[in-house]
Amino acid sequence: MAEAKKSTLVLVAERAGVSIASVSRVLNGLPASEQISAKVKAAAQELGYVADATARSLKVGRTEQIALAVADVGNPVYVAMMNEISRVVTDAGYRLVTSSTGNDAEDQIALLSSLNRGYADGMILSPLRVTEPLIAELRASRLPIVVIGSLPEGVELDSVRADSVAGMGLAIKHLAKQGRQRIAFVNGPVDTVPGAARLRGYVTAMDKRGLPMHGDLQVNADDFTFAAGLVAAEALLDQSAPDAIVCANDLLAVATMKVLARRGLSVPGDVALIGMDDTEIAELVTPSITSVNLGSVKRAREAAKLLIRRLADPDAPVKQVVIAPKLTIRESSVIPH
Amino acid sequence: MAEAKKSTLVLVAERAGVSIASVSRVLNGLPASEQISAKVKAAAQELGYVADATARSLKVGRTEQIALAVADVGNPVYVAMMNEISRVVTDAGYRLVTSSTGNDAEDQIALLSSLNRGYADGMILSPLRVTEPLIAELRASRLPIVVIGSLPEGVELDSVRADSVAGMGLAIKHLAKQGRQRIAFVNGPVDTVPGAARLRGYVTAMDKRGLPMHGDLQVNADDFTFAAGLVAAEALLDQSAPDAIVCANDLLAVATMKVLARRGLSVPGDVALIGMDDTEIAELVTPSITSVNLGSVKRAREAAKLLIRRLADPDAPVKQVVIAPKLTIRESSVIPH
DNA sequence: CTGTTAGCGCCTTCAC
DNA sequence: GTGAAGGCGCTAACAG
Numbered sequence: 001m002a003e004a005k006k007s008t009l010v011l012v013a014e015r016a017g018v019s020i021a022s023v024s025r026v027l028n029g030l031p032a033s034e035q036i037s038a039k040v041k042a043a044a045q046e047l048g049y050v051a052d053a054t055a056r057s058l059k060v061g062r063t064e065q066i067a068l069a070v071a072d073v074g075n076p077v078y079v080a081m082m083n084e085i086s087r088v089v090t091d092a093g094y095r096l097v098t099s100s101t102g103n104d105a106e107d108q109i110a111l112l113s114s115l116n117r118g119y120a121d122g123m124i125l126s127p128l129r130v131t132e133p134l135i136a137e138l139r140a141s142r143l144p145i146v147v148i149g150s151l152p153e154g155v156e157l158d159s160v161r162a163d164s165v166a167g168m169g170l171a172i173k174h175l176a177k178q179g180r181q182r183i184a185f186v187n188g189p190v191d192t193v194p195g196a197a198r199l200r201g202y203v204t205a206m207d208k209r210g211l212p213m214h215g216d217l218q219v220n221a222d223d224f225t226f227a228a229g230l231v232a233a234e235a236l237l238d239q240s241a242p243d244a245i246v247c248a249n250d251l252l253a254v255a256t257m258k259v260l261a262r263r264g265l266s267v268p269g270d271v272a273l274i275g276m277d278d279t280e281i282a283e284l285v286t287p288s289i290t291s292v293n294l295g296s297v298k299r300a301r302e303a304a305k306l307l308i309r310r311l312a313d314p315d316a317p318v319k320q321v322v323i324a325p326k327l328t329i330r331e332s333s334v335i336p337h
Numbered sequence: 338m339a340e341a342k343k344s345t346l347v348l349v350a351e352r353a354g355v356s357i358a359s360v361s362r363v364l365n366g367l368p369a370s371e372q373i374s375a376k377v378k379a380a381a382q383e384l385g386y387v388a389d390a391t392a393r394s395l396k397v398g399r400t401e402q403i404a405l406a407v408a409d410v411g412n413p414v415y416v417a418m419m420n421e422i423s424r425v426v427t428d429a430g431y432r433l434v435t436s437s438t439g440n441d442a443e444d445q446i447a448l449l450s451s452l453n454r455g456y457a458d459g460m461i462l463s464p465l466r467v468t469e470p471l472i473a474e475l476r477a478s479r480l481p482i483v484v485i486g487s488l489p490e491g492v493e494l495d496s497v498r499a500d501s502v503a504g505m506g507l508a509i510k511h512l513a514k515q516g517r518q519r520i521a522f523v524n525g526p527v528d529t530v531p532g533a534a535r536l537r538g539y540v541t542a543m544d545k546r547g548l549p550m551h552g553d554l555q556v557n558a559d560d561f562t563f564a565a566g567l568v569a570a571e572a573l574l575d576q577s578a579p580d581a582i583v584c585a586n587d588l589l590a591v592a593t594m595k596v597l598a599r600r601g602l603s604v605p606g607d608v609a610l611i612g613m614d615d616t617e618i619a620e621l622v623t624p625s626i627t628s629v630n631l632g633s634v635k636r637a638r639e640a641a642k643l644l645i646r647r648l649a650d651p652d653a654p655v656k657q658v659v660i661a662p663k664l665t666i667r668e669s670s671v672i673p674h
Numbered sequence: 675c676t677g678t679t680a681g682c683g684c685c686t687t688c689a690c
Numbered sequence: 691g692t693g694a695a696g697g698c699g700c701t702a703a704c705a706g
Contacts, residue, residue: 008682018693021685024685028685031691032691036691036692052682052683054391054395054400054682054684055685057395057684059684059686060685060698073416073420079416086436090436096436097402098423098433098434113387114387117388117390118389118390118391119390142343281621284588284618284622285621285622285623346700356678358677358679359675370675388700391700396699396701397701
């Protein structure tokens, strides 16, 4: 049974009647005689010895920790990504240190420079907004960083991103096939990385299919949240009468669905609805919501693997991965016959 | 600008032309002359110096990290708790190390003993099942631990728990007031801490009000998840025709709502529905779901504060906090007139 | 007020 | 194969 007091290598060595070096070797699986090995293991067992993590870290220069910084923990897609990252890094023997920065770029910069204290061996960062100072800080970092999200041209960092444009294309194509004409778009803030990308996708896809794109078919929520979605959807339906609505994420889609219900509009009868991110909430609600799967889990897994690879091989070539989207069709976009 | 290379106290001292002790003092805000202070700060700035966290930890015996172990990260209530804990510990200057153990008691025990490596200064633990070996390990821990959830009598550990019995009482009372008679209960596994407590609450409350409690009004989902809830709700409605259903958490409630919709039963018209935990999903769906607020956020906050208090004062008396429940009434339980 | 010095607990060459 | 000793980077006594 473990003791309540802390025990060190020295104590174990005394108890076993050997040198601390031998104890270290045995416990790290280095060659040692049966005899010593047995004595050391017994002593360690009796004392409930476990090697001190901080001392080990200082000596070997690794903490076995990976830092994760995400902006909005209220969003289920980040939760899903976090879980996946947690799984991968844990399997690789790392602990995960999570910090939820605000949407604030300042916070992220502070976090990056604090990473240089070396409390973790590397970081996975998913910034909502990519500013110049942030990029400068990313470049200056002493430790490896993997970015989830788009990076400007010329920034040579490991990264993983979704293909929002293609994803939006899938959504619009699906709706057009169903004969929908007036396809509206509820976006989040356009000055964010995902907001900008999804707008680009909407414009591109609508344009390609020659669909009308009046300004009154577009609204931007102040945030990627349910509450902001309610406001935005009300505004949209006040100013136009779409027969389909694409939302920039599932929270906005759920909010839009609620507003449609309030107004007595049926889904998918009167209005077809599509969300993005394909999180669990899309299937919890009734009717379940068709959603563009932007590969959040894959992105998370890939990001974690990228970082682990870089930690193992600091000189590996920079890798920028793009994950292809898929459309998960549910009840909200197809009229059953 | 920060350099890409690591810099140490020694380097800063050389550059500033002073001793390393002076550098340490200045950077830690201890008294020093203006002159030296200025030189040190300049040198540190130029070299982009930040103190190494592992070395500091080894020296001072604190990591400034707090570990958090939760069982089921798929459940939104844990996400909410995690966010709150993250906020509190961050404000207090700690980093949060999260580990999602499986539902496995083994995992939790392994985690507890790994905590003795000293990678964190303490841990917040929310075990789904409290077994004997787990308690033994809790007692043996060298570092302070705060438990979220009920603990057996006589276990002297800081803890915070909900009052499920009172909470269930609120739900049943509310339903009875609305004239509901056949109140069913969709529980999770009864061999878990929350499952057992909520069953106790249901039995107590039904009994108190003299409401019928046939076995066919009760089902246990295999898990506190949406998928398990679908199965359980189907089973319930196959075997009985309740006019109200209480679910052991919001995920089970959402699943039950979906099954009710499938069967053409209206909420709250045909069946009133109440969830527990009062998470965001209860208000996302349509109709929104009345839910018993078991104070998850308060519990989380209290747990974090308790741990921080104990870290500051290891000899403080053990404190066991119980958070009172409230009922958040929404659309699913009241017929509008 | 400042510099020198001794560890924190561990890993890892080096001699033996 | 084993033990002795140095040092990772930092803080905190202790002298001066």
